[in-house]
Amino acid sequence: MSAPDTTTKSQGERVGARTFGIVTLxxxxxxxxxxxxxxxxAYLFGGENKKWFDCFLTAFRMPNMLRDLFAExxxxxxxxxxxTKRAQTEGDESAWALASKVMxxxxxxxxxxxxLGIILAKPITMILAPGWIHETPEKIEFTLQLARIMYPFILxxxxxxxxxxxxxxxxxxxxxxxASTFFNIFSMLGGGILGWWMDPHFGKSxxxxxxxxxxxxxxxxxxxxxxxxxxxxxxxxxxxxxxxSGVKKVLExxxxxxxxxxxxxxNVMLNSVFASYLAVKDGPVTWLNYSFRLIQxxxxxxxxxxxxxxxxxxxxxxxxxxxxxxxxxxxxxxxLVFLMTLPSAVGMAFLAEPIISLIxxxxxxxPEDTAMTALALRTYAWGLVFYSGIKVIQPAFYAIERRxxxxxxxxxxxxxxxxxxxxxxxxxxxxxxxxxxxxxxxAFVNFTLLCVVMSRxxxxxxxxxxxxxxxKLLVSxxxxxxxxxxxxxxxxxxxxxxRFVFKCAALxxxxxxxxxxxxxxxxxxxxxxxxxxKTILRRKLRRS
Numbered sequence: 001m002s003a004p005d006t007t008t009k010s011q012g013e014r015v016g017a018r019t020f021g022i023v024t025l026x027x028x029x030x031x032x033x034x035x036x037x038x039x040x041x042a043y044l045f046g047g048e049n050k051k052w053f054d055c056f057l058t059a060f061r062m063p064n065m066l067r068d069l070f071a072e073x074x075x076x077x078x079x080x081x082x083x084t085k086r087a088q089t090e091g092d093e094s095a096w097a098l099a100s101k102v103m104x105x106x107x108x109x110x111x112x113x114x115x116l117g118i119i120l121a122k123p124i125t126m127i128l129a130p131g132w133i134h135e136t137p138e139k140i141e142f143t144l145q146l147a148r149i150m151y152p153f154i155l156x157x158x159x160x161x162x163x164x165x166x167x168x169x170x171x172x173x174x175x176x177x178x179a180s181t182f183f184n185i186f187s188m189l190g191g192g193i194l195g196w197w198m199d200p201h202f203g204k205s206x207x208x209x210x211x212x213x214x215x216x217x218x219x220x221x222x223x224x225x226x227x228x229x230x231x232x233x234x235x236x237x238x239x240x241x242x243x244x245s246g247v248k249k250v251l252e253x254x255x256x257x258x259x260x261x262x263x264x265x266x267n268v269m270l271n272s273v274f275a276s277y278l279a280v281k282d283g284p285v286t287w288l289n290y291s292f293r294l295i296q297x298x299x300x301x302x303x304x305x306x307x308x309x310x311x312x313x314x315x316x317x318x319x320x321x322x323x324x325x326x327x328x329x330x331x332x333x334x335x336l337v338f339l340m341t342l343p344s345a346v347g348m349a350f351l352a353e354p355i356i357s358l359i360x361x362x363x364x365x366x367p368e369d370t371a372m373t374a375l376a377l378r379t380y381a382w383g384l385v386f387y388s389g390i391k392v393i394q395p396a397f398y399a400i401e402r403r404x405x406x407x408x409x410x411x412x413x414x415x416x417x418x419x420x421x422x423x424x425x426x427x428x429x430x431x432x433x434x435x436x437x438x439x440x441x442x443a444f445v446n447f448t449l450l451c452v453v454m455s456r457x458x459x460x461x462x463x464x465x466x467x468x469x470x471x472k473l474l475v476s477x478x479x480x481x482x483x484x485x486x487x488x489x490x491x492x493x494x495x496x497x498x499r500f501v502f503k504c505a506a507l508x509x510x511x512x513x514x515x516x517x518x519x520x521x522x523x524x525x526x527x528x529x530x531x532x533x534k535t536i537l538r539r540k541l542r543r544s
Contacts, residue, residue: 026177031297033184035359038293040188041210043363044195044202050369051282052204055139057289058129059146060214061269062117063153077395078253079165086246087169092233098246099166100239105247106162110155117151128269131276142204149211156218157183163225166234175228182224187217253398267417267442271435274421283372284432290360291376291436298344299387306333306392314399322400322458330454331462333392335469338385339529343518345384346477347511350484352377354492354507367496375433383440386447393450402457409449417442469529476521483514 045053079102087095117124125143132139164176191213195206275284314329348355352374361370397405420438424430455461487510495503522530 026174026181029178030181030184031300033181033188035293035297037184037188038290039359040192042290042360042365042369045207045286045364050286050364051136051139052142052207054282054285055143056146056207056210057285058125058272059143059211060150061128061272062124062147063150063214065266065269076161076165076168077398078250079162080169081253081395081398082246082249083165083169095169096234097239098244099162099234100237101241101244101247102250103159103162103236104239105242106158107155110158114152114155117154118148121147121151128273129276130273131278136282142207146207146211149208150214153214153218156215156222160218160222160225163222163229167225167228167232170232172228172232175225179221179225183217183221185217186220187213189213190216253401253403266414267439270414270417270421271432271439274425274435275432277425278432283369284435287369287372288376288432288436290356290373291380294348294355294359294377295380295384295387298341298348298384299391302337302340302344302388306337306388314396326396326400327458327461330393330396331466334389334466335529337388337392338470338473339522339527341385341388342473342477343480343515345381346481347484347514348381348384349378350481350488351492351507351510352381354495354503357495358503358507372432375431376436379433379437379440381440382437383443386440386443389447390443390450393447393454396454397450400457405453405457406450409446409453412449413442413446416445469527472522472525472527475525476518476527479521480514480518483517484510487513 041053045056083095083098086098121144125140125147126133129140129143132143160179164179167173167176187210191210194209194212195202196209198209199206271288272285275288278284314326353370356373356377357367357370360373361367394406397403417438420441421435424434424438428434451461455463487506491506492510498506519530
């Protein structure tokens with residue numbers, strides 16, 4: 001590896017050491033609480049209730065997909081890029097004025113989207129679950145009722161995404177990353193109280209309370225960021241002057257980002273559509289949802305965290321063109337993502353059943369639900385590295401104003417997913433796990449094409465260094481996989497015969513041993529990213 005200059009290296013270290021730990025811990029809190037929320041819902045709505053929980057998930061699918069796009073995708077990416085450059089070239093006052101214009105525009109536009117969602121809820125629901133129309137029409141009616149309650153959620157989280165973008169651009173990362181923690185807390189508390197009030201036995205009607213809880217959580221996610229925003233100097237005022245060059249630039253960057261950034265979310269939504277045609281009608285949507293929720297834990301911890309801190313840095317560096325500093329920041333981001341998501345993917349693939357059993361299997365969530373969810377988790381897991389890599393590399397194209405590249409690549413990736421899903425469902429009559437596999441294959445195609453194109457545009461992106469790094473990780477993760485396989489044949493065998501305490505000890509012991517082997521082999525192979533990650537952890541622990 002050719003050593004970068006001192007300035008570039010120090011910039012990379014600052015990006016990692018000062019912010020990666022903060023963002024990772026904040027997102028860890030959010031994802032763990034999100035997992036707790038899912039555990040509670042599985043406890044209440046597993047088993048015979050999963051028929052109606054399928055309806056809840058389908059109703060939430062469209063507003064949640066829009067949430068993923070705006071909160072972690074198009075709006076944040078486009079706004080941070082434009083806001084950062086405006087602040088650099090014209091100063092903070094001009095940047096804050098742009099923020100007010102975009103906030104006003106977003107409030108008006110997303111209010112319209114919310115109203116249209118309520119009005120058009122029936123045709124949208126039929127598009128999302130066409131297989132239910134004739135065979136289970138009662139599910140369509142209940143899904144429609146829930147969807148009309150939840151559509152205003154998109155207004156709240158769109159504004160929350162803009163606030164997050166402003167704070168990130170001002171190098172405030174902790175509170176924005178914590179924002180979805182407040183969503184999980186308030187949506188669960190509000191939904192639980194309202195659900196119990198509507199049905200103390202938590203049957204079908206209580207899901208209406210959880211639908212209202214989603215709105216409560218969205219409002220909390222927005223409002224909890226206001227104090228931080230005020231501290232960095234922003235004062236909102238309505239501004240309808242949308243003929244501003246900055247607003248136009250945000251919109252120019254945003255619309256292709258909406259499409260290209262939606263690939264994973266769109267594929268997940270597509271899975272629900274195809275799942276409605278499966279022979280098993282009640283359960284596949286729920287099983288796919290729970291498995292993808294587990295994938296989102298490392299995806300958020302590492303993919304989103306690294307993307308959050310590298311985007312502002314790349315936007316600042318891109319003002320001078322595609323420099324060595326820009327390429328070094330991108331390469332460091334990818335290497336950090338590979339370091340942490342590759343073992344996560346292998347661990348989830350080999351330990352799927354005990355992980356799901358320990359987390360979800362209680363209350364109305366049955367061993368059958370565990371087995372079916374594990375099938376989906378295994379196939380989703382193989383795409384985790386690529387999902388996370390996309391989160392880092394895709395925003396780089398917007399930073400260098402090559403927005404149509406991700407758009408074109410995304411169209412190809414969606415086509416791959418649609419073709420594979422059609423073949424598996426209508427041609428081969430396979431199960432829901434092959435829908436998850438189609439999503440993973442789509443992510444692989446998306447990430448690979450983005451890397452090839454970026455390498456050509458940038459004249460290389462430290463490809464040899466990345467290849468050497470990935471080779472070391474591959475050797476390490478194979479050693480880790482051996483530990484998981486041995487554990488499955490020994491301490492994790494006869495899983496359902498053991499008590500909960502033994503299960504916890506066996507599973508966490510296996511994970512600890514596998515992680516020790518993984519990082520130990522990396523250390524023996526002198527993987528530089530392990531040393532950098534240790535430095536980040538030491539600095540973070542010293543501050544705690």
